[in-house]
Structures are given as C-alpha cells and as structure tokens.
Amino acid sequence: MGDSEYIIEMKHITKSFPGVVANNDVSISIKQGEIYALLGENGAGKSTIMSILFGMYEPDSGEIYIRGKKERISSPRYATKLGIGMVHQHFKLVSNYTVTENIILGMEPQNKLFGFIPRVDIKKANRDIAELSERYGLKVDPTSVISDLNVSTQQRVEILKMLYREADILIFDEPTAVLTPQEIESLLEIIRSLRDAGKTIIIITHKLEEIKAIADRCAILNRGKLIDVREVKDTSTAEMANLMVGRKVTFTVDKTEADPGNVVLRVEDLSVKDEMGHEAVKDVSFEIRSGEIFALAGVSGNGQNELVDAIAGLKKAEKGHIFLNDKDITESTVRERIESGLAYVPEDRQNVGLVMGYTLKDNLVLKDYYTDKYSSRTVIKDEAKAENGTRLIQEYDIRSGKGNDTIVSSMSGGNQQKAIIAREIEMNGRVVIFMQPTRGLDVGAISNIHKQIIDERDRGAAVLLISLELDEVMNCADTIGVIFDGRINRIAKASELTVEEVGRFMMGVEKGGES
Amino acid sequence: MKRFLVKLLGGKEYQMLRISIFSIVLGLLAGAVILLLIGENPLAAYMNLLQGSGLLPKRSYAGKQNMFTDFVQLLDAMTPMVFASLSVAVALKGGLFNIGVSGMMMASGFVASVLVGYSSLAAPIAKPLVLLIGIVTGAFVGSLIGWLKYKFNINEVVSAIMINYILMYVITFFINSYYVDAVSRQSKLIGESARLTLVDVRAMGLKFNIPLAFVLAIIAAFVIRFLMDRTTLGYEIKAVGLSRSAASYAGINIGRNILTTMMLSGALAGLAGVTYFCGYMGTIQPGVIPSMGFNAIAVALLGNSNPVGCIFASFLITIITRGSIYMSSQQGVEIELADVITAIILIFAACSEFFRMYVSRLEQEILANSQSVE
Known part of the structure; x- marks a missing residue:
C-alpha cells in the first residue's frame, strides 16, 4: 500500500457535541493487517472516533491520513470508496430482503433483458455472494430472507456486505454484544481469518477477554481522551481494566x-x-x-x-x-x-422502565404516585414527590443535567438504569x-x-x-x-x-x- | 439568519409563546402574499381583521353598536373555541387524536336544543341544564369512541370521522323532519331562557350579546391545567400518552385510561357544542359539520396543548375567523378568499411544533460550532 507503515493515521482528532467533548485530541495509528482494539467505558468516545473514520461525523479539528494520503472523509459513501467498512452494533439490513439483495443494495450488478431493458442480475449476484462467502468461510445462504436468519448469521451478512464492497479496513462496533458464547468464538475465528487474508481490523468493545483473545494492539480511551496504546500480549486484562476505568476493579x-x-x-x-x-x-x-x-x-x-x-x-x-x-x-x-x-427492573429501560418524556422525579414515583405517600384524594403532593426525587438522586448517585426536573430522555443510559433500580429497590419488594x-x-x-x-x-x-x-x-x-x-x-x-x-x-x- | 432565528425563538423563557406568535406572523405574511396577488392592500385587510373583532375602531357602526359590542361579540365566538381546543388538548396529552369534536358538538347542541331549548323551563333551571346535557352528551360520544378503541382496538381517528358523519346525518334528518324553520332552513331558534348567550342586552345605550359561559371557559382551562399537572388522573393520562408500554408496566390500566380520557375530552367538546349552538348561534344548520371542531385542532397545537395556551390561541384564531367576515365586506374580497387566508394562517399555526423542533436543532448546531471555535 502506501509508503507509511500505517494504513490509518488519525491525528489530534477533537469532536464535541453539545455539552460534551466526545474526542479530545485523540491520535491513533493503525498498521496494515493488524487487529486493533478500542477499549473504553460507555461514553469514552470509541464509537465517535470510529464514526469519524467512517464519515458519519466530521471532526472539529485534526487530520486523517489513509494509506499515507490526507483525506477528508465527508460521508460513509466516501469512506466505502476508501475501502473502509463498518458493522454497526445495530445491523442495518432490510429484513424482508434476501441476503444477496441486502449485500448488493446500492451497487447492483446489471444486465440487459432482451438486450436493452436494464435489470438487476440477481443470478450473477447470488453466484458472487456464494463465492465470496466460500472464500472467507462465512457460511450464509445467499437466497434466504434476513428475517429468517438468527443474529449471528445476520452479522455475517453485514461482514459480507463490507467484503463485497472490497473494504480492506473493517470496523466492528461491539460485535459480540448480541452473540452467545459459542457464536462469539466463531466470530473471533472469522475475524482472525480476515486478518490473515490481509484485512486491517478495528474492533470496538468493552469486553477484555475478547481483546486478549484476538487483538494485536489495544487503545484505551477514557472520557474522550486517549489514555494509552498497549501491545495486548504484554498487558494483563486487569491492567487494561484499570486503565479503562482509572481505578481498581x-x-x-x-x-x-x-x-x-x-x-x-x-x-x-x-x-x-x-x-x-x-x-x-x-x-x-x-x-x-x-x-x-x-x-x-x-x-x-x-x-x-x-x-x-x-x-x-x-x-x-x-x-x-x-x-x-x-x-x-x-x-x-x-x-x-x-x-x-413484586419489583421489576425491565430489560427495555427506555420503552418500559421509564416514561421518557417525564421528569426524573415523576419517573421515580411511577409505581406509587397514587398512594397516600404522594397524593391525597387524587391531588399529587408535589413536595413529597420532589423530596423523594432529591433523596434518591443523592442516595443512588443519579447524574443528570437538572436534577429532579431533568427529562429522562436526555439522561445517559447508565443513569436511566440507576433511576429505575433506585425506584424498584425503594419499593422494598x-x-x-x-x-x-x-x-x-x-x-x-x-x-x-x-x-x-x-x-x-x-x-x-x-x-x-x-x-x-x-x-x-x-x-x-x-x-x-x-x-x-x-x-x-x-x-x-x-x-x-x-x-x-x-x-x-x-x-x-x-x-x-x-x- | 439561523442565529437570528435562534435568538428570536431559542432559549427557554416563554419559548412556546414566542414560537406561537412567530407562527401566526408567518401565516399573516403568507396571507399577505395572497392578498397582494389579488391586488389588495394587506395592511388594510389586516386592519379590518382587528376592526371586525372590536380591537380597532371601525369607520362607522350600525345603531347601538361600537367597538366594545364587537369585542363582546368576539368573546361570544371565542367561548366554544376555548372548550373545543381544550377537548383536543386533553386527548393529545393522552396520546389520542380527537377529530370527533365537531360531531360531539353537534350532538350535544342538538340534544340540548330539543330537550331544553324548545321547552318552557325557566332560565335559572334551563341554562345549567343545557350545560349539563352538553357535558353528558359529549362525554357519551367520547366514551363511545374510547370504548371502541379499548374493546376492539379501532383507531380513534377512523371511528371519530365515521361518528361525525353518522351524527351529522341523523341530526340533519331530525331537524329537517321536526325542527326546521321554514324561512331560515335551519333549526328553529331556541328559547331565550335556555340560551347561553344573552342576546341584545341593552346597557349604556348599546346592545350587547353577552356570553354567559365565557367565564366558565376560562375556569375550565384552569381546572384542566390543575387536573393534568397536579392530580393522579392527569399523571396517568400523560403517562399513557407518552408511553403505553411504560404506563402498563407501572400498573396503569390502559384501556380504562383511554376511556376516561375520551370521556373527558368529549365532555369538553359537549360544552363547546352547547356554547356554540345554544349560545353563539342559537340554531343548528343541518347538513353541515361545524368547522370549529377541526379548527380547534390547529388551535390546540398552536397553544401547545397547554390549557392556558389554548385560551390565547383561541383568542388569536377567533380574531382571524371573526374578522375575516368584516375584511371581505370592506375590501370586496370574496368570502371564499377570506377563508383561504384564514386557512393559511391556521396551517402555519399548526406548524408551531415543527418550528420548535427546528429551532432546537439549530440551537444544538450553533452550540456545537461555537465550541469548536473555542
């Protein structure tokens, strides 16, 4: 490829969103053909920096060099052109399309019906996809419909989508979050074989064992800053965890x-x-x-x-x-x-556990607003409600912009969960x-x-x-x-x-x- | 430009009020373009709107009328609009779209006219009875829509539209068969003792039409505000409106809540019906669904579904709907065109939520930019 040893160099990247600096002067360099892990807690800025590389955001400042050439990656389309592909945490597949249709979407091979009517050459596409999945050992039936496939197969389709676009820099955003232990094993195997085929791989995760298992090098981010880049084989998981959270775990x-x-x-x-x-x-x-x-x-x-x-x-x-x-x-x-x-902390905190449009204090009385504690003859006691909110916010360390009066949809996922847990534990169930x-x-x-x-x-x-x-x-x-x-x-x-x-x-x- | 918009409409203080006024101003500007196109002077036309509503003096007045009587007339027209927009607002808070306000209005107006309006009951009994019948009839139609949704999961918009037509045709049939006034081709005027507007009251050498229920409408807005913000019922209605899954997780009975919300919304629509048909109008025109029930949707949106906001939004919109009659007579603009202008202003009014979202996005953008500059 280029003269430089590095296929990707991101220099002094800074990106802020309203109220938060997601990346603060982050510089990373990734070698051709390595598996590079980005490790960090939620909100450490791992996804942001990769979204910048994939053209979903533009950095406020900093430079990006791909294969030694300075690039301004203004869109995912341009990133694809540069050979960068990304598997998102939530797959981006059309669920009633077949595997092939999903993969070729946007760059369909064409032939001419009766020699002049252009149409998608689905047969050739199916053959190509079958051949591609064969070559990389990603077992998928090109003609099956996405909604019939399980999560790990869908993920393979996402990977094939990148490969079909001839990507040689592959970004995985928390790829194992949705998989079972056995599926994780086989995914890691796939990632290894992709590396052996010469691809450069970046994996975003907060699971230390996986990094230990496959990554060559690992960058650790904390609160938007790059803390360190380590050779994985010389670093213990405990060490990584400490760097990541900045305290002993x-x-x-x-x-x-x-x-x-x-x-x-x-x-x-x-x-x-x-x-x-x-x-x-x-x-x-x-x-x-x-x-x-x-x-x-x-x-x-x-x-x-x-x-x-x-x-x-x-x-x-x-x-x-x-x-x-x-x-x-x-x-x-x-x-x-x-x-x-019966107290219950539900899985879906945004749709079930909380009324997202309500304030924090309203959510903290979601199950007992009607009891004598918080209302008398159907009139809600505002003071009792506010006191309850203030107390729980303190005791459970729920962080939010405006305390009691914060609309919960503006809170981070971790703090939303703290609010639910506070409410349910307080029920004394x-x-x-x-x-x-x-x-x-x-x-x-x-x-x-x-x-x-x-x-x-x-x-x-x-x-x-x-x-x-x-x-x-x-x-x-x-x-x-x-x-x-x-x-x-x-x-x-x-x-x-x-x-x-x-x-x-x-x-x-x-x-x-x-x- | 963007910065200017944010400065004008951003921030938190009175943001909804500023955005509502901004929407109205945009609507007026769009209306002005139409007026210019048909060769009229927009300024003069808009002056007419205010003159027709008793906010500016007209050049001449008929006997025993002046600006003040016009203003009281405006309040008379505004009273049912306040109730109707509250009806829409309550349903919106509960996550329901009550497009059936018109049908509920017609039903309650008709039932009250037949049962009390044509009777010889004395005023102190008749007037409260009319209000009560309005509430009960409206609540009944509302709960029917709510029940259909609860029991058979029928979308409230669909059932409300159907019920609007059913009620309108049934009432039209009865009016044409039994209660029609041969001259006006409308239902017979109801008795004065039952009427919620005191007609032609002489005072200070002038003749007034005094809307008795106006104060009630204002009180209703504050009662609804209290109900929504401070009671367990309001907490439940809003919770269901914001997230059904979270509400049912919290142990709220969704079906019963939908029924209650529609009943409450219907009761308010019923009050709108009696103050309109047994107050402002005194008669029912058969074969026509009152447009107020639909305009109330724009009014509620303009008022951001806030009960007190509904009062102000009703005031503004009533100025435009009332004033447009005077405008068309003064400017020689056809009444249809006056309606077009009213409609354009209403469309912009209904867009206030869009403006709010747009501005908050601009705000974030500018914030992000300014941070990157630092």
Missing part, C-alpha cells in the same frame, strides 16, 4: 453464602404464548426463596421475555400458576402484583426481578449493580436475575436455571455448575432434568 463479586428462607415466588407448570401465538414458555416450574438469587441463564429469545412478562402481569399465562407468598397471582393485575411486593440489568453499561456501573442485587438478597428478597451474560450469572447466582427453547433444562446450585456446563445447556446441547 474487582472482578468477582463479594458475596457471602446465601441463607435462603421460605419460598416466596413459586412458578408451576407455566406456559405462555408469544405475540405470534407460538408457545414460548413451556411448562416451566421453579421456586425462589427469600434471600436467594435465582439466575436464569439463556440465549436471547428462548422465552425469557414471555416468562418475565407473565410473572409481572404484562402477559397472560396460558396454563399453570404463579404464587407469591403462597397467594395465587396468576390472574392478578399488574398493580395488584406491585402492591403484593418481596420479589425483585432484574432483567438484563447491566446491558450496555460500563464496568464500574456493572459492579455497582451486582452489589445492589446482592444487597437485595441479603435484605431477604427473593431475587430473579435474567441475564444473557454468563459472567453475570456465574458471579451473582446462588441457584442457576438454564432456559432453552422455552423450557428450563437444568436447575442447580451455582457452585455445582461450571461455565462450560451452563453454556452447553444454554445451547441445548445437553438436556437434563433437575438435580
């Missing part, structure tokens, strides 16, 4: 032995249908005692959502019973369940459900939430933790249940299971009973 959660009491939540032969009318939860039974964390491990989409919705009352149970403190709540309304002590409580959060926030989950247990609550992160399950759980295809395959004490075992049950490789 303990990886294993401090947790005493569980001291379970009475059964608080009991689910019996529960079956629930999904939106499409298919049975998503099949004859599930389990129980959680007070002072116990029951973690439900499983790959996304195996009935977890339906199961939790049925327990919370947002979805009707087809069959079976749910008991809270021996009271049958199967037919109870959401409010009745809340009043009998008998059962507390945490659904994917740490998704998309940074290391510091995660360990904080894990501590809160354990505190809830120690207070005597029965905790149901649903997580796709195996580490989280292994770290927090007293008891683990593994759900696959709507059934709980295995329930056992956490100490009796290894990560690999749980992984196998999650993938449905092993189907055992209770032990």
